[in-house]
Amino acid sequence: MKADQFALRDPLRGQALARALQRLAPERPVRIVHVCGTHEITISEHGLRHVLPEGVSVLEGPGCPVCVTSTVDLDRAVRLAEQGVAVCTFGDMMRVPGSRKTLDEARALGAPVHTVLSAADAVGLARKNPAQDVVFFAVGFETTAPGTAAVLLDDPPGNFSVLCSHKLIPPAVQKLVNMPGTGLDGLLAPGHVSTVIGAGAYAGLAGEHCIPVVVGGFEPLDVLYALLLLLRQVADGRAQVENAYPRAVSWEGNRQAQNLLATAFRVSDAKWRGIGEIPCSGLAVRAELSRFDAALKYDVPAVEGQEVVPGCRCADVLVARAVPSDCPLFGGECTPLTPVGPCMVGAEGACAVWHRHGERPAL
Numbered sequence: 001m002k003a004d005q006f007a008l009r010d011p012l013r014g015q016a017l018a019r020a021l022q023r024l025a026p027e028r029p030v031r032i033v034h035v036c037g038t039h040e041i042t043i044s045e046h047g048l049r050h051v052l053p054e055g056v057s058v059l060e061g062p063g064c065p066v067c068v069t070s071t072v073d074l075d076r077a078v079r080l081a082e083q084g085v086a087v088c089t090f091g092d093m094m095r096v097p098g099s100r101k102t103l104d105e106a107r108a109l110g111a112p113v114h115t116v117l118s119a120a121d122a123v124g125l126a127r128k129n130p131a132q133d134v135v136f137f138a139v140g141f142e143t144t145a146p147g148t149a150a151v152l153l154d155d156p157p158g159n160f161s162v163l164c165s166h167k168l169i170p171p172a173v174q175k176l177v178n179m180p181g182t183g184l185d186g187l188l189a190p191g192h193v194s195t196v197i198g199a200g201a202y203a204g205l206a207g208e209h210c211i212p213v214v215v216g217g218f219e220p221l222d223v224l225y226a227l228l229l230l231l232r233q234v235a236d237g238r239a240q241v242e243n244a245y246p247r248a249v250s251w252e253g254n255r256q257a258q259n260l261l262a263t264a265f266r267v268s269d270a271k272w273r274g275i276g277e278i279p280c281s282g283l284a285v286r287a288e289l290s291r292f293d294a295a296l297k298y299d300v301p302a303v304e305g306q307e308v309v310p311g312c313r314c315a316d317v318l319v320a321r322a323v324p325s326d327c328p329l330f331g332g333e334c335t336p337l338t339p340v341g342p343c344m345v346g347a348e349g350a351c352a353v354w355h356r357h358g359e360r361p362a363l
């Protein structure tokens, strides 16, 4: 086991991959997009952009779940907490700016807001406090949604419900493909999400849109190898789905998790912060479980909020039209201690990652 862990960071293998990448220098600019904050962390922390051949850019798209959570949902969560409902959510969500305030600011003013590590923790809080209404503000992609589905299907207490803001990655990638100015020459597909949905979920992207797709893991060598496969496809004029993370991802994905999602949720249209509404890109609680659907249980209407903060370029960063350092506020007015937009808040937000690792490559 130890030998395998060392192999994943073997400098000789890294150098060999870097040389192989250099031999694939393209004749035209090539833009690879990934949609995973963990990929951005690996790429930035290990300076992987610096070993790419000239002309190859790797940019983060809508891969940070808290960054793309619409203020429609965030403002609703804040209002619920202000009404005395205990709102539980992940730590990354606490400081994301809403239209009026963050959940953290609501908590500072006395609202019952709790940081939890899972939906199950929120159910535990509800069981311990039967007189207190508890809402789990559910954000995240296919990776975290099965955990929410599991608690919904496990007979939670009547004082528990879910404000569901889960989102699906493939429709967001599809949106990028059709968006002007985002030119996508290849997708480094997210390892975590793909463990659930399977590499086969990208077959349409490769087959119908001729976009090369490679599923990648999160060690530096995983990412370099996935990028090598992508550049080989670009060089050969191929568009296929390849799996460079077979130790975790299969073609069909995790059937058990998929069944949980299908039983607890239905697919719905969803609003992505900075991007807008994307058809069939969200999950909503199924009608059979509507007693646990906070959106129906409480009279807190969905109101259009301030999605884009003036001066902030998150809307461009989230669709790979800009990198964090393109924003004039980056590192000055906007830092992890004084975040202006959502991309500077979460651990997986592109701006926060670049600020943390000083990643300012020439893209």
Ligand code: SF4
Residues within 6 Å of the ligand: 311, 312, 313, 314, 317, 324, 327, 328, 329, 330, 331, 334, 335, 339, 340, 341, 342, 343, 344, 345, 351
């Ligand atoms: S640096 Fe701050 S203001 Fe600029 S795009 Fe990123 S989060 Fe928004």
